[in-house]
Amino acid sequence: MVGYGTIGRRIAEAIAVQPDMELIGVVKRTPDYKALIAASRNIDLYALDEASYELFQERGVPCRGVLDDLLENIDMVIDSSPAGMGAKNKAKYENYGLKMVFQGGEDSSVAEISFVSECSYEKAYGKNAIRVVSCNTTGLSRLINCLDDAFKVKQVFAVLVRRSADPEETGKGPIDAIIPAIKIPSHHAHDVNTVLDVPIVTMAVKVPVTHMHVHALEVKLGSKATREDVIDVLEEASRIILIDLEDGLSSTGRLFDYARLKGRPMGNIYELMVWRDSIKIDGNKLYLFQAVHQEAIVIPDNIDAVRSAMKLGSKAESIRITNATLGITGRAF
Amino acid sequence: MVGYGTIGRRIAEAIAVQPDMELIGVVKRTPDYKALIAASRNIDLYALDEASYELFQERGVPCRGVLDDLLENIDMVIDSSPAGMGAKNKAKYENYGLKMVFQGGEDSSVAEISFVSECSYEKAYGKNAIRVVSCNTTGLSRLINCLDDAFKVKQVFAVLVRRSADPEETGKGPIDAIIPAIKIPSHHAHDVNTVLDVPIVTMAVKVPVTHMHVHALEVKLGSKATREDVIDVLEEASRIILIDLEDGLSSTGRLFDYARLKGRPMGNIYELMVWRDSIKIDGNKLYLFQAVHQEAIVIPDNIDAVRSAMKLGSKAESIRITNATLGITGRAF
Amino acid sequence: MVGYGTIGRRIAEAIAVQPDMELIGVVKRTPDYKALIAASRNIDLYALDEASYELFQERGVPCRGVLDDLLENIDMVIDSSPAGMGAKNKAKYENYGLKMVFQGGEDSSVAEISFVSECSYEKAYGKNAIRVVSCNTTGLSRLINCLDDAFKVKQVFAVLVRRSADPEETGKGPIDAIIPAIKIPSHHAHDVNTVLDVPIVTMAVKVPVTHMHVHALEVKLGSKATREDVIDVLEEASRIILIDLEDGLSSTGRLFDYARLKGRPMGNIYELMVWRDSIKIDGNKLYLFQAVHQEAIVIPDNIDAVRSAMKLGSKAESIRITNATLGITGRAF
């Protein structure tokens, strides 16, 4: 693991519960509370470089060496460093002949393939460099992929209402404003197309919340479908959960509460959450609302990406193990 | 005037600068800071009823009588009381043989016609009861109407990202959540259809901001149009302003600042604000972002509705006078 | 357990890991997502009353009966129903001859004694009705109590900057405002005095956040103390944690992240968090900032209150077991 931020730490936890993977170490730049907690959990820490190593020494945080020391001893690296850093680290990883998984903050050119488990597992099999796409792209792709399988998707228009910062990013705003991503389509459309070949337009706005994105979707279907047909398909999908207003799940705040109460580590919601009551068919168009937990939705895909690159089994097998170990059942309760 | 809340006070200010209207009095239930400011501006206040009159007496806020005392002395009443109260007051207004303007919080059945100046002025001419539609509906209708005139609109899909409370509504949330209006279409689609006969689907979410709504729009045009054609049409419209990212107008927070700096009373933005840089044509589809100031966009329409009901001149004449008195030029600077 | 809201669910989880307690059932009014999760964890649910029971039946949520059915089979009830409901339920509990623990939302007259573990355990021993005070009062009492033991506290002045809603309370505001509790002292001062006999003045404001309160404190000490003395005393206290800016723990957002990363269930912070860098001695006055997790700080005190009422061991013994089972070590890492 390189990076122990919002995504990195969650991948580390997920690896720890996989029967066929081992977490050798985590690379961090700063000896902050995240490093201290990792240390207290007996995770082996490595400093990013010599300067970073000094900081660990000064602060008295246990540290087994620097990035290179770790790279020598592993088969595969998952890079979850800040956006753009992955591309810079890549040459180093290649020097050690490692398999690599990058995150969606990197440009798609960093890897041989952009990855969402359901869409890309087979194509990525045995590849050296895989890029797991961003949270919003993962959410869109999961939905579109299963609709496409069932009904053929002709066109997608999605408006993404995005959280502006994670809970710990306390310097980021806005406090009381909506910020549209003025360029249309937003970059998400292009990013979906690195995974799925479907006509899509996306528009995005940022709003002052810290938990979850919400997507408003209009999907043109290629074959006739009733509301019930769509519900059946989404209920089948293992990483999509249909939620009901009747249960009180009326907002992202409530979904966050649901995840914590359910006992998910860090309140993680690995699944795409679709409001059942919002599903509406009008002619060949489908409308719905879905919510994406920006901190967690890509975690199962990272785990599957490792298996795909390392050729650790079939797609169905990998998804089954990942789901079982992370408590993903496809149902809300 | 009945009501002196977010909308009522702004209509009162707007009437005060019309050459052909006179504000006889304002009806309020509570002798709060709004009443005290109205009094200090020499607006004649009337209590809603006897109980309310007592409160005014106790608090020592000048008050010339109750609702009925005012209704006796006027030709026309603009009702901007809380949603649903207008319908209850209607019988009383009718008893006095008054012309009536209601707000969009009321059901459309409260009036003979739902009103947006550009779309409804002639149809409403001389009518006894007119309902000015809500802020979001007004914003959508203004845009659709002028696009329809120029290019014929075949279909509209709009996602409304709504402010959840006005600045003074300090009890309302959410604080850190997105709340989708789960039923699709949201009520706005139907409401637009009380004004314009166009196929429209709307979806809405509430977010924790107090200044302005933002709409993400996909509009299917009936005739060929380039981006420049659309810009030309919107520049022509007197109550639509095209704004540029280059000028720093990148968010609702900035628009609010713009309006205050411009010297608009209470920071009012009467115009629909469309981000020029967002305008995108893809085949026969038009995409764009627009912002709606929930406190102010319906004010010019209320003034025009009065002229229409009272037969005070043609649509063009009324819009010209309203625009001139409120400083509406159709341009940002 | 009566109530499964913010506090109730956490007490239920805490009881489940106590070696000397058993959770017989939980009473809920509504069969919502909280009930469904409780059911999926094999917690026996009881409806509040017949009307409530109907709702459970309709929704198909397993339910073993109503409140009375549960009360028949238990020795002790912990009431965490909404503020004011506890007092109404009390007569019923007494009919069944139960020991009772209430929460700080109730008036202090509901119980024989108001309770914070360190201050009240012995006095509460064997009592029939104990009231665990609110989160803010618990935080203040823990600090004052250990300072008083070491240095004698002469006077306290505290300003409470309060979160306005829990994450799931998505209807509550404000969105962009500060709301002072205008009456001085705020009710917290009186509430501390139900636990500790110390001169105290409190002022409180509500702000638009959902995670944690922050207290700014000025404490007049009765005996000479250096900054180091104070640090030593706070490091000794088992339910107070000193946190360091150097570790990146600079805001409530970061503390919330710390708790989640640490693996605490639901991100619970049972401890009072004091910023070490803020501790300042000026003559006989001590100043510091502390943070209180409104959802979790009272949980260990509820557990101890049960032991105290049921005479299950000494104060030291109870605190030791509670701390061990909940992972409370008195240290950040």
Added chain:
Amino acid sequence: MVGYGTIGRRIAEAIAVQPDMELIGVVKRTPDYKALIAASRNIDLYALDEASYELFQERGVPCRGVLDDLLENIDMVIDSSPAGMGAKNKAKYENYGLKMVFQGGEDSSVAEISFVSECSYEKAYGKNAIRVVSCNTTGLSRLINCLDDAFKVKQVFAVLVRRSADPEETGKGPIDAIIPAIKIPSHHAHDVNTVLDVPIVTMAVKVPVTHMHVHALEVKLGSKATREDVIDVLEEASRIILIDLEDGLSSTGRLFDYARLKGRPMGNIYELMVWRDSIKIDGNKLYLFQAVHQEAIVIPDNIDAVRSAMKLGSKAESIRITNATLGITGRAF
């Protein structure tokens, strides 16, 4: 004027209504919406430097030259550029032999004296360089000064609950967190002491709001005073307003609404707002809540600072004119 941000634009507006001052020009770095609005109001704009001048040319915003061109033609400069820039500009101003007013974002060493009208006018008379202190310091100084005159202030403890960003600063957070200024005292105590010689300790937190700071105060008085005595003194003060809960003024959101409704340009509140209902005397201690509009409270002091530096009349005379021109009456209604 150098700078046309939050403070600069408001000073420019205030100068425009002074009978004894003339606004010669405004210096801006960027030709953004603020520049465009200034231009549309016939304010002469000057670019900060040659690079900045290029930008104005490119964007087609009228611009009469650069900073030096303006400095040649004026007697006095008011610098309201971003914090720290004023000190850098100072040498240039001195080259032209100008009198100077700086803002509170600069270190106090930038000027001969730190300034709040009531406290510093005479001492600043004829000085070359005056620094008007920050909004929080101005609010504290106004209150303490008039209490000190009446009752002698022995000691002040203040907790400042600060807005984190102005409405247009849409990049700044936090979104959902409280951020304490960990070092105690916060810099405000020292800053008050550049104006008033009184023992003071301040603590500060930042919260996610954009309108106004709130201060919680504990003031030790040197002579006996009743609540009524304090109210009398504050009612006398021309730039302090007592506000009443009974009028609905219960939060900063409501105060912001009050100012807009009152017709204040940009919603400016030049006065310190003190909640009458919060005023509490306990022995020799006074407690109260006050609110400070960060955008506007220093404006009258800037105007007075100009008169003081330019020797344009006595303190009483200057305050009288400033108040009359800005609509400051010392009363809420």
